[in-house]
Amino acid sequence: MMTDVIKKKRLIFKILFYxxxxxVAVIVCVPFFWMFVTSIKSKGALMLLPIEWIPKxxxxxxxxxxxxxxxxxxSIINSFYISIIGTVLRLLFAAMAAFALTKxxxxxxxxxxxxxxxxxxIPAQTTFIPxxxxxxxxxxxxxxxxxxxxxxxxxxxxxxxRQKMMTINDAYIEAATIDGASMWKVFFKIxxxxxxxxxxxxxxxxFMELWNDYLLPLVLLTDRANYTLPLILNSMxxxxxxxxxxxxxxxxxxxxxxxxxxxxxxxxxxxGLTVGGVKG
Amino acid sequence: xxxxxxKGFRTALPxxxxxxxxxxxxxxxxxIGTLFISVTNWDGLSELTLVSDFxxxxxxxxxxxxxxxxxxxxxxxxxxxxxxxxxxxMYIPLMLVxxxxxxxxxxxxxxxxGFFRIVYYIPxxxxxxxxxxxxxxxxNPQYGILNSILSKFGIQGPQWLQSAKWAMPAIVLASVxxxxxxxxxxxxxxxxxxxxxxxxxxxxxGANGIQKFFKITLPLLTPTIFFVLIISLINSFQIFxxxxxxxxxxxxxxxxxxMVELIYKYGFEYYEMGIASALSWILFVxxxxxxxxxxxxxxxxxxxxx
Numbered sequence: 403m404m405t406d407v408i409k410k411k412r413l414i415f416k417i418l419f420y421x422x423x424x425x426v427a428v429i430v431c432v433p434f435f436w437m438f439v440t441s442i443k444s445k446g447a448l449m450l451l452p453i454e455w456i457p458k459x460x461x462x463x464x465x466x467x468x469x470x471x472x473x474x475x476x477s478i479i480n481s482f483y484i485s486i487i488g489t490v491l492r493l494l495f496a497a498m499a500a501f502a503l504t505k506x507x508x509x510x511x512x513x514x515x516x517x518x519x520x521x522x523x524i525p526a527q528t529t530f531i532p533x534x535x536x537x538x539x540x541x542x543x544x545x546x547x548x549x550x551x552x553x554x555x556x557x558x559x560x561x562x563x564r565q566k567m568m569t570i571n572d573a574y575i576e577a578a579t580i581d582g583a584s585m586w587k588v589f590f591k592i593x594x595x596x597x598x599x600x601x602x603x604x605x606x607x608x609f610m611e612l613w614n615d616y617l618l619p620l621v622l623l624t625d626r627a628n629y630t631l632p633l634i635l636n637s638m639x640x641x642x643x644x645x646x647x648x649x650x651x652x653x654x655x656x657x658x659x660x661x662x663x664x665x666x667x668x669x670x671x672x673x674g675l676t677v678g679g680v681k682g
Numbered sequence: 683x684x685x686x687x688x689k690g691f692r693t694a695l696p697x698x699x700x701x702x703x704x705x706x707x708x709x710x711x712x713x714i715g716t717l718f719i720s721v722t723n724w725d726g727l728s729e730l731t732l733v734s735d736f737x738x739x740x741x742x743x744x745x746x747x748x749x750x751x752x753x754x755x756x757x758x759x760x761x762x763x764x765x766x767x768x769x770x771x772m773y774i775p776l777m778l779v780x781x782x783x784x785x786x787x788x789x790x791x792x793x794x795x796g797f798f799r800i801v802y803y804i805p806x807x808x809x810x811x812x813x814x815x816x817x818x819x820x821x822n823p824q825y826g827i828l829n830s831i832l833s834k835f836g837i838q839g840p841q842w843l844q845s846a847k848w849a850m851p852a853i854v855l856a857s858v859x860x861x862x863x864x865x866x867x868x869x870x871x872x873x874x875x876x877x878x879x880x881x882x883x884x885x886x887x888g889a890n891g892i893q894k895f896f897k898i899t900l901p902l903l904t905p906t907i908f909f910v911l912i913i914s915l916i917n918s919f920q921i922f923x924x925x926x927x928x929x930x931x932x933x934x935x936x937x938x939x940x941m942v943e944l945i946y947k948y949g950f951e952y953y954e955m956g957i958a959s960a961l962s963w964i965l966f967v968x969x970x971x972x973x974x975x976x977x978x979x980x981x982x983x984x985x986x987x988x
Binding site for chain 2: 416419420422423426427429430431432433434436437440448449451452453455495496498499501502503506507508509510511514517518521523524525527528529530531532533534535536540551552553554555556557560585589610613614616617620621632633635636639646649650652653654656657660661664665668671
């Protein structure tokens with residue numbers, strides 16, 4: 403008797419769980435579904451009433467046209483350029499800084515780390531005007547390499563790398579230096595491999611941030627030939643207003659690389675979520 | 683922990699050089715530069731000699747606190763702050779409720795929960811540019827899917843982004859959709875940090891589900907709730923891509939003009955760098971205050987488990 407009641411309770415609970423879980427999933431997915439459906443509609447089918455949930459004549463015209471838009475192809479390359487090279491540089495410089503801040507003793511180490519952490523609190527949204535000016539002085543306006551230079555210092559990445567390196571036993575380093583290894587060799591051959599998990603998590607967060615960024619490219623890039631994918635997408639609003647099949651196809655194309663990384667790097671993503679909280 | 687043998691600053695310097703250079707160029711210089719430019723009427727077009735020829739630059743452009751005065755006397759600043767307030771009042775309660783639901787769903791050991799976790803997070807990894815374009819089309823009054831769904835329930839949907847009344851609620855909807863996975867997973871890790879034994883002990887004492895929620899879950903979740911609250915408040919003052927893309931030029935009747943968009947407009951459309959910098963500093967101070975509140979009161983709010 404008793405077990406029957408419990409079983410029944412469990413079943414009701416399970417059903418409730420799936421009802422709510424599916425409901426939320428539908429809310430999340432409907433906009434994406436709408437994006438996909440729109441992207442395979444012809445221009446004429448966009449303005450049909452009642453609206454077509456499933457297009458009667460699906461077509462890939464929008465995707466074909468997308469790649470004839472001036473600079474669309476280049477913008478994908480530009481986005482990959484700053485996202486991949488930028489990520490590599492960010493990780494390298496952050497790891498170097500964290501190495502100096504944890505494994506080399508010198509006067510003023512605490513002060514430097516304190517200053518770096520303070521920088522975590524300065525959002526880009528408040529400093530993009532003077533950043534534009536500084537980049538102007540460095541001749542880096544309308545230059546994709548500006549985004550590579552910005553990777554010299556990333557407070558969040560340094561903070562994360564420092565957290566990780568503090569857990570590494572100094573005995574490794576001592577053993578290596580006694581054997582005559584230079585600090586660079588210690589850094590590249592011993593420390594970096596031991597940090598691979600954190601590096602992977604940071605790489606994903608960094609790639610995502612650089613790939614999706616809008617404000618800084620908007621401020622720093624002025625010429626269409628240098629636009630990143632988000633900027634080209636944004637500019638399509640003016641040129642192809644109401645051609646939503648084109649804009650939805652473009653949006654879908656822009657999401658795919660991130661989605662692939664997301665699905666294949668689930669493990670590192672999971673770790674990134676909880677640590678990413680520091681950043682907001 | 684024992685540190686590696688003392689090597690001194692000279693060993694550390696090569697490793698520190700890139701980050702020091704970036705820190706000075708892209709963090710310190712900009713934040714101090716903003717402060718100085720905010721007391722000038724520099725137009726952004728004539729040459730900036732703030733560093734190379736400071737006295738001359740100041741003599742030529744210095745206006746004292748005129749920019750701040752102008753801002754505090756004009757309506758634009760209050761309008762932007764009011765719009766932010768509108769956003770906050772709608773966004774934060776809705777986001778808290780929805781992301782707590784997300785966390786509650788994901789906090790079950792049921793088959794398929796991993797799949798749902800992956801799905802709920804997809805909006806978070808989507809760029810705001812794509813997200814905004816998608817929502818602009820979802821919210822299209824005539825051909826969008828939302829009003830089509832509403833009409834099936836006999837509701838005549840509003841004009842959304844074209845209406846001064848509904849533009850901000852529309853932005854709130856899109857923002858909750860985009861952020862619910864992010865904050866939901868934050869709450870999830872908060873929930874999973876609660877010791878199971880409390881619930882077992884409460885069950886033995888005969889507590890029901892509602893009692894358990896209010897007496898155990900909620901108090902032990904307050905640190906997470908507080909953290910999410912402050913983070914989302916700070917984020918609310920910085921919203922930009924969604925308003926800029928979904929409602930260009932401040933939206934209908936300026937109903938979605940917010941701080942960052944205002945800074946952008948003054949800087950790169952009106953070339954009033956002084957005003958833009960003053961606005962940046964006002965925003966900076968607001969964010970610093972919120973960060974300070976977070977650090978100051980975190981201890982007070984925290985319920986330490988065990």
